[in-house]
């Protein structure tokens with residue numbers, strides 16, 4: 539260890555299962571915690587987090603749910619900590635800008651895609667599965683609301699598996715920004731860029747791959763090239779769980795109008811829209827959401843396994 543590491547104030551707390559996996563060089567899949575605290579209502583948030591972890595295990599990898607608890611980065615949460623986080627009120631939502639502040643204040647917070655990528659890299663975890671990433675919001679030409687997730691994908695070498703981006707975002711602009719930032723956007727098993735609840739956004743993904751082993755190989759190749767960022771793997775929701783976008787479009791428009799009318803800004807925007815959508819769809823969106831996260835967890839595990847074979 540170098541001097542600077544010895545004097546670093548940072549300490550990662552590894553869960554027992556993750557510590558054992560690290561010792562055995564077994565495949566590990568990182569999972570985020572903002573989806574638990576800000577992305578789904580209780581109790582489905584905790585139930586989903588648990589079955590997603592089980593899906594990773596069933597696919598032959600070890601899940602590492604990441605969160606900051608009382609000023610420490612946890613890589614892997616035990617059942618009690620997961621349940622407590624899922625029921626806690628007013629947990630902070632941590633993106634790149636917030637992480638150091640939360641740790642210095644010894645506070646608790648849930649990690650977004652951006653913050654989870656930062657923590658996963660520190661823990662040596664190269665694959666991360668979630669539901670949807672943040673992106674360019676509708677009306678960004680006025681609000682400038684562009685998620686820090688996109689910039690994180692450009693600078694932190696973690697392969698992120700998501701079901702594309704939600705239609706609460708401006709998908710063409712999101713793809714343009716990812717292209718500008720040099721982030722590979724790779725649709726898995728199809729040509730179309732998926733749109734979260736639906737398999738086809740109507741936009742073509744810039745890249746396509748059909749084999750987790752090739753995804754692992756291109757991750758390695760980026761590292762070998764000295765390229766700093768990660769890859770976005772856009773994995774379409776299973777056909778049986780898809781919701782036609784025509785059903786959701788009016789609800790998204792309504793939620794969007796409410797956000798504008800109520801002056802919702804900054805990091806409150808995404809949680810507000812997700813919460814309103816769940817309510818407006820009478821929970822219909824939730825089972826699809828759960829199915830796609832499970833699907834991403836399985837693909838994440840397959841990629842993580844391929845990385846350890848490499």
Ligand code: PSU
Nearest residue numbers: 572573577650651670672685686805808
């Ligand atoms: N999109 C979803 N579900 C989520 C999120 C995004 O479909 O739970 C969460 C993720 O944690 C993501 C964050 O990183 O919201 C993006 O927030 P913002 O737009 O404020 O960057």
Ligand code: MN
Nearest residue numbers: 683684685804
């Ligand atoms: Mn934002």
